[in-house]
Amino acid sequence: MNNEEKLELIVKAADSKRAENTVVLNVREISTLADYFIITSADSNRQVGAIADEILEKAKENNLEIRRIEGQRAAEWILIDLGDIVINVFQSDQRKYYNLEKLWSQADTVETTDWITE
Template identity: 40%
Template sequence: MNHSEIFMENQQLLQLVENALAELKAKDLVVMDVREQTSVTDYMVVASGTSNRQVVALSNNLVEKAKEAGVQPLGVEGKEGGEWVLVDLGSVVVHIMQPATREFYDLERLWQSAESRRAQLQQPQD
């Protein structure tokens, strides 16, 4: 697989992540390109849910959509507490957090040298 194929796969996976999170109304989604900072993953996505229940629901929806697309998550951590759930999709690692937890850990600042963008979440049309 060449560089452009990997890039396209990553972009498709990021789109899947953004769509799955938008579907259940995630807030403040930020995508960070961390390829220059770590070899663990290519992209980190940080999003907020307003309650334990929403954080868990967002992670469940993401895992379900990923599996439907043929992507088996490498791991899901933190669902028991619902403050911060991490979904590892390999080249994309997703952090879904409650606002206070997100503010406390401030992953965006930690990875500030990474190229990042705020996703423009499109709410699904009914």
């Protein structure tokens, strides 16, 4: 599975659990941490957990290596590290506070509208 297919899988998994304002950043040229960051959010901790669980389930079903998971217990900011792709699932207030989009503002945004249902 190539990176675009992985990105689509993850974005669709998040969207299926009503993730909001999902952004995919191509950080390949500006970071050694990963090639892509996915940032998404939800209004409640329960929904943040559901989004992360769905992403993890789809990753396992597709034999993607899950290197690290952080923040599952509090479910305010859950980080899922898949190596080349790092997923950040935020509770909406936490997303505003940490503002990763500003931190990585030099990154190109990957178009995801075809992957998200309205």
